[in-house]
Amino acid sequence: MKDFLKKIKKYREFSNVDEIVRRYFVMNGFDGILTVLGIVIGSYIANVKDPSIIIITTISTCVAIGISGFSGTFMGERAERKRYIKILERKMLTKFNSNIINESARFASFYSAIIAGVSPIIFAIIILIPMFLTSFGLIPYIIAFYGLIGISILTLFVLGIFLGRVSKENIIVWGIKMSLIGLFATLLLFFIGIVFNL
Amino acid sequence: MLRRIILDVLKPHIPTIMDVAKEISKLKFVEGVHIHTYNRETKVESVRIAIEGKKLDFKEINKVLEKMGVSVQSVDVVHAGKRIIKESPNSY
Numbered sequence: 001m002k003d004f005l006k007k008i009k010k011y012r013e014f015s016n017v018d019e020i021v022r023r024y025f026v027m028n029g030f031d032g033i034l035t036v037l038g039i040v041i042g043s044y045i046a047n048v049k050d051p052s053i054i055i056i057t058t059i060s061t062c063v064a065i066g067i068s069g070f071s072g073t074f075m076g077e078r079a080e081r082k083r084y085i086k087i088l089e090r091k092m093l094t095k096f097n098s099n100i101i102n103e104s105a106r107f108a109s110f111y112s113a114i115i116a117g118v119s120p121i122i123f124a125i126i127i128l129i130p131m132f133l134t135s136f137g138l139i140p141y142i143i144a145f146y147g148l149i150g151i152s153i154l155t156l157f158v159l160g161i162f163l164g165r166v167s168k169e170n171i172i173v174w175g176i177k178m179s180l181i182g183l184f185a186t187l188l189l190f191f192i193g194i195v196f197n198l
Numbered sequence: 199m200l201r202r203i204i205l206d207v208l209k210p211h212i213p214t215i216m217d218v219a220k221e222i223s224k225l226k227f228v229e230g231v232h233i234h235t236y237n238r239e240t241k242v243e244s245v246r247i248a249i250e251g252k253k254l255d256f257k258e259i260n261k262v263l264e265k266m267g268v269s270v271q272s273v274d275v276v277h278a279g280k281r282i283i284k285e286s287p288n289s290y
Contacts (some may be wrong), residue, residue, distance in 0.1 A: 014217075016212070087266075088242065092209075092210075094244055094269040096267060097264070099264060099267040100213060101267035102267075
């Protein structure tokens with residue numbers, strides 16, 4: 001197990017994958033959060049207030065986003081890494097068989113794809129907590145609805161803190177920036193709903 | 199019985215020369231490694247690797263280098279026998 005972790009650490013270091021993974025994590029997490037927000041507000045406007053329908057719709061949509069994220073990232077990363085290896089081989093006038101560069105490139109594609117695939121699903125499940133509570137009959141729907149919007153904005157704030165730490169800037173400013181995006185999306189969705197309901 | 203070899207190799211920037219040195223020194227028969235970069239290009243760099251030991255196994259060394267994505271261009275210096283002969287500047 002220790003050897004396995006050591007190997008992974010080495011692959012991460014050699015493939016310089018951490019930076020890319022952070023990017024995919026935030027990007028796809030953002031996708032997940034706003035998708036859930038969109039579906040939930042859309043359902044509310046369309047007068048669909050059955051939590052089980054909302055949960056099933058959002059989770060299946062986020063799984064689809066996850067699969068899309070996984071496959072898109074995997075193929076994109078693989079192509080980029082293969083290109084890099086081809087350039088190296090040409091520069092070095094050699095053909096790589098199985099070496100640490102090949103292995104870490106393979107690892108990097110897989111690792112970033114997993115993060116890109118799992119991130120929207122995780123975020124979706126986190127912000128769907130109020131809906132789960134409603135489906136168990138613990139809280140009324142309206143509280144779950146506004147709670148979900150609140151949790152989404154809070155999750156975006158946490159994601160902003162994470163980005164603030166990555167950029168080594170003020171984490172609160174980053175958090176607020178991200179929350180504002182969530183707030184803007186929410187207001188826009190309500191506005192669209194009002195327009196359609198006219 | 200190989201005692202000391204100097205290789206001229208071409209390698210990508212990553213793994214670094216520190217990684218390569220550590221990997222070579224893990225070999226049982228290796229007593230010391232010295233790596234010196236003498237040319238850096240955009241994606242690759244040329245380095246000179248000196249390896250010392252009691253009974254160097256070139257095949258094993260080459261295997262490690264291949265595993266690290268390093269390609270041996272030439273074997274520039276070889277020392278073999280019971281003792282390492284000190285090189286004089288006029289020997290080449």
